[in-house]
């Protein structure tokens with residue numbers, strides 16, 4: 001398969017790239033890194049990426065940033081950063097990409113644990129994750145030509161233990177290999193409309 005992985009150099013994207021490389025042709029996409037550069041927050045940049053890469057069998061996105069902070073200090077603009085930083089970029093990757101995905105191909109998006117098991121200051125993150133989880137469930141019904149769409153929702157990765165030290169008290173850290181297997185299942189498997197929780 002020819003597979004685009006957006007954010008392949010990141011912590012989560014690397015698990016997908018490790019799980020799928022060797023068996024497939026991987027096109028690594030990042031803002032500054034990878035085989036192709038794209039700004040996923042700019043729809044024209046998404047279009048240019050698809051035009052450059054052409055038809056593919058699968059698109060994986062493992063990107064997104066949100067605002068962290070308590071709701072009583074959050075303003076509307078900060079909340080919307082979760083929409084513009086995590087939800088809309090991944091949704092646009094699907095909307096712009098359907099015509100570039102071969103029959104029977106797939107999209108795999110990324111949300112995260114915080115709408116299931118929040119930490120303080122995570123309302124924006126939780127809303128973004130919930131929006132993406134809901135989008136995938138319903139979008140699967142509409143997908144043409146046997147195209148599948150799923151989403152991976154991991155706990156904090158083992159490789160990010162130090163980066164998030166103290167922010168996720170009591171949370172389990174999941175192995176990077178287990179997260180990679182969820183992307184493998186989404187891309188190489190047969191299911192659609194699924195939320196693959198890794199915890």
Ligand SMILES: NC(=O)c1ccc[n+]([C@@H]2O[C@H](COP(=O)([O-])OP(=O)(O)OC[C@H]3O[C@@H](n4cnc5c(N)ncnc54)[C@H](OP(=O)(O)O)[C@@H]3O)[C@@H](O)[C@H]2O)c1
Nearest residue numbers: 007009010011012030031032033039040063064112156157
């Ligand atoms: N890390 C975790 O434990 C964890 C757990 C659950 C969910 N998640 C979710 O997984 C997603 C990725 O997190 P991460 O920890 O892997 O992040 P990360 O390590 O910071 O990696 C982000 C990746 O996305 C790329 N990227 C950033 N902004 C971009 C843009 N505007 N256009 C295109 N590519 C862009 C980066 O490209 P460059 O390499 O070129 O900079 C990088 O490859 C986030 O939505 C996060 O909430 C993470």
